[in-house]
Amino acid sequence: MIVRLLKQPQFLIGFLFIVSFILLSFIYPSVMDVQKESKFLYDENEVIVGIAPFSPKDMPPFGTDMNGKHLLYLVLEGAKYTILITLVIAFLRIFFALFFSLFHRKSKSTFFDDIVQATLYIPTAILAYMFMVPLFVKDATEPMGMMTLIVVQCLILVGIGVPPLVSTFSEEIRSILAKDYIVSTFSLGSKKPYVYYKHVLPELSSKLLLLFAQQAIQTLILLAHLGVLAVLIGGSKTVMMGDIFNLTPSTISLSGEWAGIIGQSYQKLLTAPWIILVPLSFFAFTIFSINLMIQGIQNSLESNKS
């Protein structure tokens, strides 16, 4: 399966981008000449001629944010959190959904499916916002620590994605179990665990990979939306920015993931649009890469069928 996938150029390109981005995120301080902050811009006489934020034209390649932090390094730093958290959430969604669907399959009631179908049209960002805001209130009164907060937030994001997947998997498992070769296997005396392990899971495996990639994309989009709503993974702190005559509150992400960069600066969309557009572009590029991987997986499945 893996070898077949790696022969698909679309999958390979997407996969290499994601992997190299994560690797770069870990090793960039040791391989690049890192100057993370430029709060002021000086002329040849060492006179201050500008103050952060700087546009990509003034401070290539991506400019700086309000605090003079280079967006290139912010994005590289945040990549490991953003992509890894996304992959973990997507994995856990698939894992729990598969686990629950093995039990749900036995139930003939369509009640659960009807409830799930009804909730499919509620934007997941709204659901996540509703569940996460009380968490921040609790964290403000009884601080729970960043790691605990990240774990609870991830569980919420996992929980939101599981019910629709349970519905999908249950349907899929039902259709596999109705196949003639499964009845044939049962007619030989096979036990259910064996049939699931040897027949159902291998048939599901390629679809699992496809759904995993789709879940990763959904999670990335959700994180970007939550960033705009100032709901940041790992929590945030509010700092006052500007000069003494014009202080404005600003939200700063504690974990550094991409949505945090959007969340802390989305008010600057008109005056310093690059601060929003750079992390958004990386979101888009990551989604594009995962989509390439999905295309590769689908091509592999098609070639397997024919």
Next chain:
Amino acid sequence: MSSRLLEINNLNIAFGSGKNVFNAVTDISLSINSGQTVALIGESGSGKSVTSLSVLKLLPANGRAESGSISFDDKEILQMTEKEMQKIRGNEISMIFQDAIASLNPAMKVGVQITEGLKYHKQMPKSELRAVALSLLEQVGFHNPAHIYDQYPSQLSGGMKQRILIAMAISCKPKLIIADEPTTALDVTIQRQVLDLIADYKIREDASVLMITHDFGVVAEYADWVYVMFGGRIVESGDVFTIFNNPIHPYTKGLIGCIPSLESDGERLKSVYDYSFEEAGYKGRKFAPETYSMESKVYHAPSSLIEVEPGHYVRLFDESEVTIVG
């Protein structure tokens, strides 16, 4: 003296629930003795396959045996737990399905699929499993078993796949083989090979065969006893000579009449429905199905299997009991 191996009594099988209940099989009774080949013959939808699946308790999720009994080797199948059934399936009763393409997992090597039954019922080391599988492949006519063992179903022809299914079915030497239209999807040259393999196994192991078919040619050559099914009921049963020489029910006559004859010159091929149910009669009794319509009225009469001569049963009903129901 052969002993009774399988006995089905007054079995009723229904699908669905509430107002959507559909009775697929009504009041079926049949028996198979050791070493006997029994044919269950009827058109598609007559309930043959459902009857055979109920013997293995493998009915689809919405189907159930409503009443009756299935006794195998003096054990009541319908009372057995799933665990007890797992010990019987493949080991004492096995099944050969009609669609060999769909009955094999396309993503698993055929050799591994042959060993599945052996894994459940015989505790063997892996190397021995492979050796047994190779021997089974040889028994079902493959001259290069080691090569076939590593093939995927898509690499084999229809006849080869059907032979793989036979190898799977006979792997644990079951006492009863249910062959559910094993030759339907095959061309005539392969059909004989497949049926001969089943017949050879039956003779070698003194096993019994329940042959489900709609082909009276197959019945004539391989069966000892015949049950004819129509609309979920048995309409006629008897030994193969009686059924061929003296068919009484018009549906049986229709099925036999459908076999093209080499002697008939220029005649139109007959259909089973060229034989009228409503008008045919036998000694004052009629053959019509329980509920039938005539001249825009719906009639109903309870029918029963009547022994018209020793061992020869025909489903009939008494005209005096006919009632108009609609």
